Amino acid sequence: MIVKNPKFEISAVKPEQYPKNDLPQIVLVGKSNVGKSSFINSMVNRKKLARTSSEPGKTRLINFYNIDDQFYFVDLPGYGYSKMSKQEQIKVGNFIEEYLSTSKNISLIVFLIDIRHDPTSNDKMMYDYIINCNLPCLIIANKADKIAVTKVDNEVNRLQTQLNPLKDLKFLPYSSERKIYSENIWEELSKYI
Numbered sequence: 001m002i003v004k005n006p007k008f009e010i011s012a013v014k015p016e017q018y019p020k021n022d023l024p025q026i027v028l029v030g031k032s033n034v035g036k037s038s039f040i041n042s043m044v045n046r047k048k049l050a051r052t053s054s055e056p057g058k059t060r061l062i063n064f065y066n067i068d069d070q071f072y073f074v075d076l077p078g079y080g081y082s083k084m085s086k087q088e089q090i091k092v093g094n095f096i097e098e099y100l101s102t103s104k105n106i107s108l109i110v111f112l113i114d115i116r117h118d119p120t121s122n123d124k125m126m127y128d129y130i131i132n133c134n135l136p137c138l139i140i141a142n143k144a145d146k147i148a149v150t151k152v153d154n155e156v157n158r159l160q161t162q163l164n165p166l167k168d169l170k171f172l173p174y175s176s177e178r179k180i181y182s183e184n185i186w187e188e189l190s191k192y193i
C-alpha cells in the first residue's frame with residue numbers, strides 16, 4: 001500500500017475523545033521500547049509522525065493517526081516501564097483497557113514483541129487479554145535487523161511456540177528500522193482495512 005497523507009488526528013484518554021467516525025482502527029500494543037511508534041512511522045514512510053525515543057516510556061496517551069482517511073493507526077503507551085510511578089501505571093492501564101474494551105472500530109491488534117527475547121510475563125498477560133476479548137490479532141516479532149537473516153524463521157517459530165502453542169495466530173518478523181519484510185505486513189494489514 002502506498003500511503004499519501006498520514007496525519008496525527010487526536011490524543012485521547014477517554015471515550016469522548018476518540019474519533020467520531022467508523023474508520024477501522026489498527027492498534028499497536030506491546031512493551032515499552034519494542035518499537036510501536038517506530039512501526040507506524042516505518043509503515044507510512046515518515047520519520048517523525050509518531051514520536052519515538054531510545055528511552056522507554058515515550059508514548060503516554062492514546063494517539064490516533066488518520067491514514068489517508070482509510071483507517072487509523074492507534075499508538076498506545078507501552079507496558080513494563082518501571083520508571084513510571086505506580087499511580088500513573090494504573091491510570092494508563094485503565095484508559096488502555098477502557099479503549100480496548102469499548103471501542104467498536106478496532107479491526108486488528110498488532111502486537112509487537114522483540115524477536116531477540118522470550119515473551120515477558122506482561123506479554124503473556126497481554127496475549128491472554130487479547131484472546132479473551134476475541135479481538136483479531138497479528139503478532140510481529142520486531143527488531144529483526146538485530147539478528148542474522150538465517151535465524152529469523154527459527155526465532156519467530158520459537159516465539160510462537162512460547163506464546164501461542166496452538167499456532168492459530170499469524171506471526172511475522174519485521175524491522176521498523178530497516179523495513180525488511182514490510183510487504184508481508186501490508187498484505188496482512190490490508191485484510192483489516
Ligand SMILES: Nc1nc2c(ncn2[C@@H]2O[C@H](COP(=O)(O)OP(=O)(O)OP(=O)(O)O)[C@@H](O)[C@H]2O)c(=O)[nH]1
Pocket residue numbers: 030031032033034035036037038039051052053054055056057058059060076077078079142143144145146174175176177178
Ligand atoms: N534496531 C532496531 N531498533 C528499533 C526497531 N524499532 C524500533 N527501534 C528503536 O527502539 C527504540 C524505541 O522505539 P519506539 O518506537 O519509541 O518504541 P515504543 O514501543 O513506541 O515505546 P513506548 O512509546 O515507550 O511504548 C527507538 O530507539 C527505536 O529507534 C527495529 O526494528 N530495529
Ligand SMILES: [Mg+2]
Pocket residue numbers: 036037038051052058059075076077078
Ligand atoms: Mg511509543
